[in-house]
Amino acid sequence: MVNLNGTVLKDAEAAVAIDNRGLNYGDAVFETMRFSARKIYFWEDHYFRLMASMRILRMEIPMNFTLEFLEEEILRTVNSFENNNAALRIKFLVWRKTGGKYTPETNDIEYVISFEKLATPFYVLSETNYEVELFKDHFITSGLLSTLKTNNRLINILGSIYAKENEYENCLLLNENKQIVEALNGNIFMVSGNTIKTPPLSEGCLNGIMRKQLIAIIKLLPDFSLEETSISPFELQKADEIFITNTIQGIVSVTKYRKKKFVNSTAKILLPKLNLKARMD
Known part of the structure; x- marks a missing residue:
């Protein structure tokens, strides 16, 4: 219906x-x-x-x-x-x-x-392998229109085809300055030590609802600091953890990027807090 x-x-x-x-x-x-x-x-x-x-x-x-x-x-x-x-x-x-x-x-x-x-009534964290790669054939143009959910999604479609053809679970998108913007289907967060970074809206990333919720949650956690800042592709292999967020899946942990493997310890801390926030909102 x-x-x-x-x-x-x-x-x-x-x-x-x-x-x-x-x-x-x-x-x-x-x-x-x-x-x-x-x-x-x-x-x-x-x-x-x-x-x-x-x-x-x-x-x-x-x-x-x-x-x-x-x-x-x-x-x-x-x-x-x-x-x-x-x-x-x-x-x-x-x-x-x-x-x-x-x-x-x-x-x-x-x-x-x-x-x-949907399969589950609440957000769950998958423990399956989730390998990502950069999609470099086309770039997101930073600016206000890129932050909106319009049905102009050709880059996401072509990136998804690339991921499928090369057996990746997802791809990370770049802007015209070759900075990480987001994943094909959500915003991206990168964890290094106690610092959690996510690209600012000025880089052209989607103004994601789940991004907003996670930022609010992280800012209340004394053990972590949040930075909305540009992320270079070179930083990815130095990170301890990378996760992708969207409204339907909640948090998706990346397990591998090229030769680097990642943990999901921060995602495990955030997920129950996210489920609680969703129920209490």
């Missing part, structure tokens, strides 16, 4: 025009959220990021797009699922209405809410 502009439909019944601006011009933004125990994890953060993204892209935000209204629309969509107590991955996609070429005829929007079932 999906919610298309307020109407809950079977997937096969939902349709958009072939001149949809999200399809033709990438004129769309989205939020991917985790739903568990009948609540949307970090809903307010997702909502305000979506509103900020729509404003930056000069979309007209409907008057009824309040925090409460959109939460109710998501819950109404989820309730159409027979197992609505399950853990779900929810996607809220917004695009500018059809009309115009590069110059839109209107800034009004349409939206769709969809979901799929």
Whole structure:
């Protein structure tokens, strides 16, 4: 089931025009959220990021797009699922209405809410091998647009194909200054001793919801110091630990980069605190 502009439909019944601006011009933004125990994890953060993204892209935000209204629309969509107590991955996609070429005829929007079932009701840390490599064929351009969740994800797609072809679990993306920005599907944190580093938004990394939660958690831990700073590829092999964060998986520990193997001790400290924060938020 999906919610298309307020109407809950079977997937096969939902349709958009072939001149949809999200399809033709990438004129769309989205939020991917985790739903568990009948609540949307970090809903307010997702909502305000979506509103900020729509404003930056000069979309007209409907008057009824309040925090409460959109939460109710998501819950109404989820309730159409027979197992609505399950853990779900929810996607809220917004695009500018059809009309115009590069110059839109209107800034009004349409939206769709969809979901799929997740395997676990809370965040878990996998102990399986997770090898990463740099993706150097294309670069993320640092700047405000790179921090948004738009559907312009060609670098992530090509990087994912590269990872699959070369049997890596993930790739790390670089900006035009050859600095580490993020992974294909999340933000990156690097641990060296008691210092935890993550790239600043000015480097072009996604303004991730899970990144925000982890930064808040780490700042409360007296045994660690956090630095939002540029990370050079040369630093990776000197690190003790690297982990990737996103809203659906939480924390994913990297086990190997080239010849360097990593521990996951910091991730094990952070994960229960993250699960607690998600339940209490």
